[in-house]
Amino acid sequence: MPLQAAAQKDTGEAIREGLSKWYRLRAVTVEKTWVSYYPFLLSRGYRLRPRYNPDWIPSWTLPGNKLHASRCEDSLHIWLKDNILDAVHMADDVKVVLKLVPTNSAELRIVNLLSDESKRSDPRNRTIPILDIFLYTDAPDYTFMVMPYMRRFNYPPFHCRGEFVDAMRQFLEGLQFMHENNIAHRDIAPKNMMMEESRVVPKGSHFTNDKFHVGIGESFWWKERCSVGPVPYYYIDFGLSHHYPDGNAGALTIGRLRGFDGIPELSDTEPYNPFKVDIYQFGMSIRNLVKTYPALGMFQPLGEIMCSKCPDDRPTPDEALQYFEEIVRGLSKSQLRARMWQRGDRLIHRITRTFCGCYIAEPYEEIEY
Template sequence: MPPEIGSRPPRSAVGEVTGGELFWTNHREWLQGLGYLLRPRYQEGWTPPWTRVFDAIDQETYQTYGHSGIMDATVIADGSFVTMKRIQSPSQELDIAVWFSNEPQRSDPANYCVPILQVLTDPKEEGWAIIVMPLLRAYDKPRFDTIGEAVAFFKQIFEGVQFMHRNNVAHRDCTSTNIMMDGASLYRVPFHPISQDRKRDFSGSVRPYRTRTEHPVKYYLIDFGLSRRYKPEERPPLEPTIRGGDRSAPEIDACEACDPFPTDVYYLGNLIRRDFIEGWDITSQKFGFEFMQPLVTDMVQTDPSQRPDMDEVVRRFNEIVRGLSSWKLRTRVVKRADIPMLGFYYSIPHWLRRIKLIIRRVPPIPVPSR
């Protein structure tokens, strides 16, 4: 909460640059020399812009990452935006992230691992590095407009995890927080890296001006901090169970060590079950995804050995998609919360878009360019 009107908070108040943020202020000149400019909050001499009356623009004061090892920056050369992550070096996380970003893996059309644009060696602290990645958005914001857009999402994440498994890498935390979207092209103005429904300068809100169907997006698997890469002869591995973003997998509490590959399958199935079929609550339940239910049911089976592997998941999914009509794929994604008051209101622009896209012969399942 902002300070009371007429008061000035102490230097230790919320809004000051403290804790893990100091790492970034201490490295700002070095990063700028390499071509990366941090937000004003992390520049020399910055102080919280308190005023007698709290102004909405001052909310930038509070925009910090929950993980102090994460930061955003502007590329000075072209004005683009990136995300930075501070990780140990050497480490398996760094090795896996860089390996997927190198050729020939980088050019593989099934590779949906977040690309590493650059690795910076920390000059001040030995044993640490900073990886530079594109600035991404939450995968489901903005909301999906059509069933076909959601099908494109399923296809990409299935193929992405299949690609990892074929290369003997288990993600071990492929949950909703670790799947993101390169969605900048859906917006006319840059969005704030943390409060992504606001403009970058916090002067107002941002709204997408086109849908994923009109401009296909690419989804990425991120955060390989819990991931493991194995030799082919080491599979199936037995690893101590871990607790990542999704702790509902039955094997987490049932055994001390398990094969992490079937657990990845569970995480993806549970994501679709919670975010698309059942919803987190009754208002977030979405309609129209019953065609995914049989596959998802198998993916979240209690016995990991009974779950399909990712090759089987992709094969069955492709069969399902072949059975969906263009009419079904162009159907609007409706949440229970949309009914009944706003359903008709939201349907009008959807039908107008739908007619235009059919006339233009735009595919109902968007395919991003490489």
Template sequence: MSTSVPAEEEVEQPAREPGSLNKPELWWRDHQKWLEQSGYMLRQRYRDAWSPSWKGTGKKWYDCEDGVTPRNAVMLDATRMSDGSLVALKKVHKPSYPYEIAIALLFSSDALASDPRNHCIRIIEVLQVPDDEDFAILVMPYMRKYDLPRFDTFGEVVSFFIQAFEGLQFMHAHLVAHRDCDGRNIMMDGVHLYPQGFHPVDTIMKPDMSGWAKHTTRTLHPVKYYLVDFGLSRRYSAEDLPPREPPIRGGDKSVPEFQHSDEPVDPFPTDVYYLGNMIREGFIQKRYGFEFIEPLVSDMVQDDPSKRPTMDEVVSRFETIRKSLSSWKLRSRIAERDELAIIEFYRAIIHWRRRIGYFIRRIPAVPLP
């Protein structure tokens, strides 16, 4: 005779109070003291003594500095206590991403870090989580999205293209395929574009969330762009070439060779597709005036991977394109296809005022770091 065991009654969990810590944030709070001992201070929100600043004030939690919730469960900002600089912390699950740390450290090594063609994010240090061998923390300089603030001129975008192409070419030259190099994984060292700072999560706002953060331009203060997130990346030896890997779908789900087959493919042409499709969707389709790069991008996103150019060819062809662009074109304003007429008029006036000043001061039209 069998006996049945009654199922445990489900206990209804209380709803999370708006603005309170979510589950991923609790992990950071629980490791705050260890991170502080390691030299990195988290914001007030993640300290034991935190009391929400909006309580009893009538303010909304989302209008307060300590009420903003990170959008990424594995990333958090911190302050390096030794010099006060803003850094980014990334929690890496080593069993899931066994190659990420080694590849990140390869491009941060003394032998490669000083090469100006190296556009891989620099690793300041790796911290082993003391209570869980499966997790480590990558400490990196804080980066901003590559297109925030918005590009002002074609020269600024040309600088971005040069650096993005050069960075992926450098990775491929060292036999590393990124395998997820769409726009989500290209960042810039744009902290200096905001002289009065910005909130590290809601990055268009002032540090105290009291208004919009004011910024300067890339033309006046050039930035360097970086490839980040090597969780899906792989390094090969010369004997492995050409490598063959089963499809692995990153942020861009449109890769032609992944649509109808699970057959292993060479990941290097897939990288070329990712970068080309980022330009196609983010610039050619979204903004006016990028006809000059359409032929190159069309080749980079061909359905047949074997017909795509290598990154060496991409860099060479784009250098020819760049030399064909006039100073007038390079200093011209970038206009969004969905830009309202009144906003376009206002931005055009501001742009011309800046443009004349830059020309008089002989500031280069293509701002390279």
């Protein structure tokens, strides 16, 4: 190997090793913080997983346990989500998600606004319901929000166009609702678009690794959404959101958004309309779903117009929803029900999905976006 190539390889390995070490140290810090929250949360009726109990003893070290740590649920740790974790509501044994936010944050104000009874009664309100809110008494500058446990909306894979249509319709109506209430989300991406899993994945999934029921290697079973619907979909994470009481037409903001470098108007100095950015972000999700599922090609024009370079050329949520419904009306019932596959699906995955309703082995990495 030439010296220059060898040096580059050594440098790359050193960088990867350094990052891995940093992530491990960061994970330890984050997890110790949640351990410190454990007694308080228990007093409020919420129990974290055994790993975060101050008295936790790793199960793989217990006498008689011959399993390797990688085969034990309590070996799974969180990484950088230092303010969000799953728990069990002890009163009814239901899994929930806890999020710690500053008490004076815009996020908490927006969540309270969206949780108002008049807003919650609107069927287009596809923002995550809030089950409970309480101050962290050890640090009153912070507040815990409690939300239902959800999973990402794009896994398990879509079975047919009808499932995609149901999801996108709810998300478009949710975007319409937020904009009508003068709220710009500003972080519309698959990681913040969720579905309620109880009908689709009856055995549930693990917060740390939602490709498994209990977080460790096993078959992952689900039911097709079209066979158990309706399936509710929700937006989460309002940490970047903003409320513009005076309306969205003249709303302006500045600042780049991590992960959205492709949006042309983002700037740290030149103001732009955040509602137009929401439209672009939604369009990105549609475009990438079309890339993942070739059978969704008829929705490509909608994604493209929502991602127009000129913000003024992008449709409003009302117009986007109208365009979407026009496309859907052009599809027959058989076209909506026909099975579709992801680009890159291998024969083994098609066979196990068709005849077993699951992935027999660990799911392969589907196309991410």
